[in-house]
Each structure stands twice: as C-alpha cells, then as structure tokens.
Amino acid sequence: MKPSRLPLKSHIGDPSPLINVRFRQHRTRNQIVARRMSLIGALITSLALLVSTPGVANADQFRNNQWVLGSIEREFIDFLSGANQYGQGGTSSIGEPTSGELWAGNSNEGRWQEFGFTNRIYWSPNVDANKGRQIGGLIMNKWLNLPSRQYRTYVNGPYQYEKRSDERGRLGYPVTRESPASGGRYNNFQGGAITYKFGATSAYATWGNIRDQWAAQNYELGPLGFPSSDEYLCQDGTTSNDGYESYGAPDRTSRTASI
Numbered sequence: 604m605k606p607s608r609l610p611l612k613s614h615i616g617d618p619s620p621l622i623n624v625r626f627r628q629h630r631t632r633n634q635i636v637a638r639r640m641s642l643i644g645a646l647i648t649s650l651a652l653l654v655s656t657p658g659v660a661n662a663d664q665f666r667n668n669q670w671v672l673g674s675i676e677r678e679f680i681d682f683l684s685g686a687n688q689y690g691q692g693g694t695s696s697i698g699e700p701t702s703g704e705l706w707a708g709n710s711n712e713g714r715w716q717e718f719g720f721t722n723r724i725y726w727s728p729n730v731d732a733n734k735g736r737q738i739g740g741l742i743m744n745k746w747l748n749l750p751s752r753q754y755r756t757y758v759n760g761p762y763q764y765e766k767r768s769d770e771r772g773r774l775g776y777p778v779t780r781e782s783p784a785s786g787g788r789y790n791n792f793q794g795g796a797i798t799y800k801f802g803a804t805s806a807y808a809t810w811g812n813i814r815d816q817w818a819a820q821n822y823e824l825g826p827l828g829f830p831s832s833d834e835y836l837c838q839d840g841t842t843s844n845d846g847y848e849s850y851g852a853p854d855r856t857s858r859t860a861s862i
Contacts, residue, residue, distance in 0.1 A: 667699035674726045675704060675716050678735040678780065697722045697737060709771050727776040730793065737780040742790050742797045745806040746774060754836055767808075774808065784823055800829040807833055 664671040664679060671679050682697040698719020707713035713727040714735070723743060726735035738746065749767035756763055767773040775793030782789055787800040795810025800823075807830035809817060823829045 664700075667701065669700035669703055669716075671700050671716065672704055674731070674733055675714060675724045675735040677733065678724050678726075678737055679718075681780075682737070696720070697739070707770050707776075713770060713776065715770075725770060725776055727770070730776050730778050736777040736790075738777045738790050739781055740788075741799050741803075741806040742781060742788060745797050745808060746777075746790075746792070749773070749808060749833070752836060773810065784829075786823065787829060798823065798830055803829070803831075807831065809834065 663673070664676055679697070679700075700716060700718055702717040704714050704716050707715045707725055708727065712729070713725060715723055715725045717723050720739065721743065722737060722739035724735040724737050730736065747769050749772060751772075752765045752767060753762050754765065755761065765773060770776045774795050774797070777790050777792050779789075779791045784798060787798060787803075788806075789796055789798040795808060795814055797806050797808045799806035809830055813834060817825070817827055817830075820827055
C-alpha cells in the first residue's frame with residue numbers, strides 16, 4: 604500500500620507542520636556548513652601564520668618566496684633564535700633563503716640550500732639525521748674551490764687525481780657550523796677542517812697527519828699559529844698524504860708542518 608500524500612492545499616497558505624520541520628532542518632544544515640567553513644578558514648589562517656613565524660621549531664619556514672624544510676630548517680632556526688656563533692637573532696648572520704633545497708653528495712644522499720650573505724646549509728644523514736650545518740664566507744669559498752690534486756701511486760708510477768672540493772671531495776660534509784677560534788673562525792668536516800684568521804684574505808684547509816701534528820701543538824694557540832697556506836704535495840710524493848703546509852703565528856717566524 605502506498606503511503607498517503609498530504610493534500611495539495613496543505614502546501615498553500617498555512618504550511619503544514621511537516622514543511623515547518625523541513626524548513627528548520629534546512630536552516631540548521633546551512634548553519635552547520637557555515638560554521639565548518641569558518642573553522643576551516645581559521646585553521647588555514649593559523650597554519651599560514653605558523654609556517655611564516657621565525658623560531659617555530661616544528662613548522663617549515665616560508666621566507667623570501669622559498670621553503671626552508673626539515674633538517675636544514677632546524678639549523679636555520681638557530682640563527683633566527685640567536686643560538687648561533689654570533690649570539691644574535693634575526694637573519695643578520697645568515698640572511699634569507701635565496702634558493703630552494705638542492706641535491707648534494709655523490710649519490711644525492713644529502714641536501715643543501717643557499718642563503719644571503721654568502722651562506723649555505725648542508726645536510727647529510729651520515730653527519731646528523733636531524734639537522735644540517737651552516738658554512739659561509741671565506742671558509743665556504745675555500746671548501747668549494749679546493750683544486751683537484753695530482754699524485755703518483757708510487758715513484759714514477761701513473762698519475763692519480765684526487766677531488767678535494769665540496770662535499771664530494773677530500774673533506775666531505777661539514778660536521779660543525781662556523782665556530783669561533785682564537786682570533787678567527789673554523790668549520791670541521793668529515794675529513795678535516797678549514798680555518799680562517801681574522802684579517803686574512805683566504806681560509807686554509809688541514810687534514811690527515813699534518814692536522815694531527817697541529818692539533819698536538821694546541822691548534823692556533825700553539826707555536827704554529829694559524830695555517831698560512833694550503834697543503835702541498837711533496838716532490839715525488841707517492842700518495843695523496845705526502846704533503847706539507849705552512850703556518851704563521853703572529854710575531855713569529857712562519858713554519859711548516861710536514862709528514
């Protein structure tokens with residue numbers, strides 16, 4: 604049996620109770636939709652503020668039309684909050700991002716991003732899975748431009764070539780950000796260090812046994828002072844480790860450390 608319909612006249616003039624119920628339900632649904640849209644709008648606004656607010660550790664940064672993400676962003680936040688070697692917040696010590704996140708390493712295992720004032724942040728899972736490391740200025744310039752070196756595997760043997768520049772070379776990735784030395788700055792790397800003396804026109808790299816000897820004499824605080832040259836290959840050196848490096852301490856005669 605079909606259900607009986609309401610008389611047609613009930614839709615005209617004085618509405619039936621059924622129509623009133625439907626009207627109230629329709630109005631209630633509209634209110635619910637409006638409230639949901641309001642909540643969604645508020646959430647979007649909050650997220651937009653969150654990702655663009657300096658110093659928020661759990662949010663990606665969108666600055667200068669670039670995203671700063673994940674492990675690189677965690678190092679960047681230290682500079683925003685003042686937890687860096689200069690002891691000042693803001694971006695005065697690193698600048699705003701000027702590139703997106705880019706691949707790094709021989710097998711694209713790492714990432715890097717460029718920032719203003721000649722700075723970059725590099726990240727490698729082999730250094731720290733959670734945080735990148737800043738490098739900048741003359742130290743970064745030296746790291747990026749260390750020339751490849753030619754050496755022999757044995758006396759009068761065939762020549763070999765050693766790549767020394769950037770994270771794919773001898774030094775590998777930075778394992779510290781730029782840090783204060785006594786009268787200068789340094790970055791440590793997976794395979795050595797690069798040190799800069801205030802007032803110098805270049806930074807210099809050290810590694811291997813030469814660096815070990817320098818460390819045994821208390822680095823720049825010892826009798827050798829800061830490095831004043833890159834490492835050179837000794838004549839007829841038979842490995843890439845057969846080298847020497849010049850050092851010059853203030854008011855002292857320049858010296859060399861060799862292996």
